[in-house]
Amino acid sequence: MSTRSFVSLTLVILLNTCVSAQAIGDDLSTSESEHVSRQLPLGELGRVIELGREIVENTKDHPLSKAYVGNSLNCTSCHLDAGTHPEAASFLGVAAAYPAWSPREQRVITLQDRALNCFMRSENGIRPPVGSEVAIAITAYITWLSTDQPIRMNPDKPLGPNHVRPLKDSVGDIDRGKPLYEDYCASCHGDDGLGSDDGPPVWGDKSYNDGAGLIRVPKLASWLKVAMPLDNASLSPQEALDIAAYINSHDRPKFNLQEHLPTDNQAGVFNGEAKE
Template sequence: MNTATIAGSLLMALISQSRVQAQDPYPPGELGKTVRLGETLVRETNTHPLTKPYVGNVLQCTSCHLDAGRDLKAASFIGVASVYPAYSPRESAVITLEDRILNCFIRSQNGKRPPNGSQVSVAIAAYITWLSKDVPIQMNPKAPLGPNSLRPLKEPAVRPDLARGKSLYADRCSACHSDDGSGSDDGPPVWGHNSFNDGAGLSKVPKMASWLKVAMPPGEADLKIQEAFDIAAFVNSHDRPRFQQPINAKPQRNK
């Protein structure tokens, strides 16, 4: 093999490697494996062996944080890590990103809080931090909300109406979430024992309406503000699990 042939082979190898790297934006080595695991856990929260023991319903993180938190409009993870540590009014304490992630398990997942520092905790935090890698750090002294957090809607002048919400739900939502809210292969349950509990943010009508306005129906998200509030009121008029504060739910700090 002559020098020109060797040089050509090396050049082709370098080009091939650069193409692979361009297609694989994750960090290299063990960190990249952990980031990938975090994304997998976000997408398979209720079925993955690592997270399943801590989940009490059939939801995944990506049920609310669409496209595993990559969707900039619907409760995006992008930039979230940049605001932590942050003050949390709900916890009356300064919390870490890990704290915020783990508390979702006892509210939105209606389950148990995984231990701080566990493989679950570290992997999901690593994934969210990786998604936030280009966002400047600016800790939030008021609330644990990132730069792409859900923007709250101003409540309409006309109060939400359950009858209108029921009709809109049947027309715009039931095909994916079923008439009885129990969900299907196309959409998660939105009330009942397999849904989030009443301690989750989406159990509040204004939060639910704000999320519906930017996220639903998938690929359209064309609800009017009044329609979003009507559907949110109807959905949240149904029973769902009660939130019970676990003893170990709040972050433990040395005094």
């Protein structure tokens, strides 16, 4: 074999090897992104992350968070499986989108801002102090669920990479929604919408107020489409829209921002131990 032929053959082999290696790398990357294995850090950080998960799952009853909740919802009522559901208001990867521009607040907000604002709206309660134990624990847990995700701060909206995608259609019908609610939802959320042991209230004094994001029919419908019925999400887009229209046609608490803000001396706390 001539020297030129040998060099050409070597280059071909090297090229094929690089292509194969890249393909394997792509497969591994896809696999890892879909099946991320996370382990809690050791020590105090791991404890706080676990505390955050407990608060997310038991927000209305947890000793650290219940004073800030004004209804019967937990964070996981919307962020299914404690935020690990890949589609239903997922926490997966969301920390990588912050700080982000918020059209509602008309400013750039942090992940902590976003989590605490949910207490005012979805939880119909009082915004916990910035830097408080409950605030740090929840955001530590959400950040842990974004382990190894690339940072891509969102200049448009405070949404992460796995946010609920809007439906193409946006109009629901209340009259069509009523029998659909009775068929698909009432067994868990009650005929009166006030909840049961199997599901939280979807209207009334103990549900989200009219300042929450889910008060918008298209937003609620897009969530219903990927989340309900629980463990068997099977609604068509139109069914989701009709049910959302029916649910949001009922009375619920009115949102008044000033009633949900902490007192001035509780807006933020210093959570460190002062040392000289």
